[in-house]
Amino acid sequence: MALDVGVIGVGMIGQEHIRRLDGGPGGSRVVAVADADAERAAAVAGQLPVAKALPTGEELIASDAVDAVVVTSWGPTHEPYVLAAVAAGKPVFCEKPLATTQESCRRIVEAEVAAGRRLVQVGFNRRYDPAHRALKQAVDGGAIGAPLLVHCAHRNASVPPHYTREMSIADTAIHEIDELRWLVGQEIVAAQVFTARKSSRGGQLQDPLLVLLEMADGVLVDVEVSVNIHYGYEIRCEVSGETGTVELAEPAPVTIRREGTVAGLVPADWRERFALSYDIELREWADTVAAARPPQGPSAWDGYVAQIVSDAALRSLSDGARVAIELPPRPDLYTPTATP
């Protein structure tokens, strides 16, 4: 069955997702778009075979032409759209973060539980990245024995002027927060943030940060968040276990040796580094939803838990203290099944 999708927020990642969903392998197509910037919505719709630009996200969700909704607007606008989609009984793929406060995320979880079925998927795309999947397979398969420590680095080439130090956690490190729960298979029980000497390339921004996370079984994780590295976009993760270590390999497809040097290209940005992950993520979501099955990817619960951890890290960012984390009980709707 063809899946007719409406996309709210057609900026950078909205347009990336549209490219994958319109005429996608499962027969999905984009039939409506909406954006706070009406001119942008009209321009994007104008490039698509059947899409209409609608004046608001609310009208898009209510439209009979739309089977499923993709929310790719700014984080603080996610909650009302996701709640409206759940109220309309429509599957909704929402980019990370699910919402920008844990209270907003809790309201989404409560609405979905009240609806009695899973409708929401969150765009934690690392779970679909082949390199991250291979890393998890090695850890789960016992290749390095019991994991003890994890070292991560999340490095952005640069960030826009409105980017704040809080976004280093809530918009950037939130990827690692979800990735680690998935990779290690444990909850995060404490967070502490350290501010390093400020890079002169980030203006007033406090950059970089070091985030220390403690997992329930004692695994310790350090995450470097640097958002002005300028040489490209770099994601690193190394797991140190009792009998060995495993790490993400360099993503460059080739290595060049010449004139006494070894070199390989660093991806320019997240679009290049994670292209395959978005391909897989959206194809699986569209196929599942088109088959009228509940989405199998990261759930509203995952989005909520990530936000609770992010909020704890933000508290630590303000005073440097270690913040212990206690999660509320998980509703039965989110008992793990086939989550990738």
Ligand SMILES: NC(=O)c1ccc[n+]([C@@H]2O[C@H](COP(=O)([O-])OP(=O)(O)OC[C@H]3O[C@@H](n4cnc5c(N)ncnc54)[C@H](O)[C@@H]3O)[C@@H](O)[C@H]2O)c1
């Ligand atoms: N998973 C990933 O790797 C990844 C990568 C990039 C962005 N994101 C997430 O995607 C979201 C969008 O990021 P982006 O980089 O595309 O931002 P962007 O600024 O390029 O695009 C956001 C769009 O949303 C529109 N918008 C803002 N408020 C709106 C509202 N109330 N209703 C409708 N449209 C509205 C803006 O006009 C803009 O066109 C963010 O939540 C971000 O964290 C995720």
Ligand SMILES: O[C@H]1[C@H](O)[C@@H](O)[C@H](O)[C@@H](O)[C@H]1O
């Ligand atoms: O929204 C983007 C996106 O999620 C990227 O994957 C991340 O590296 C950036 O820091 C963030 O701002």
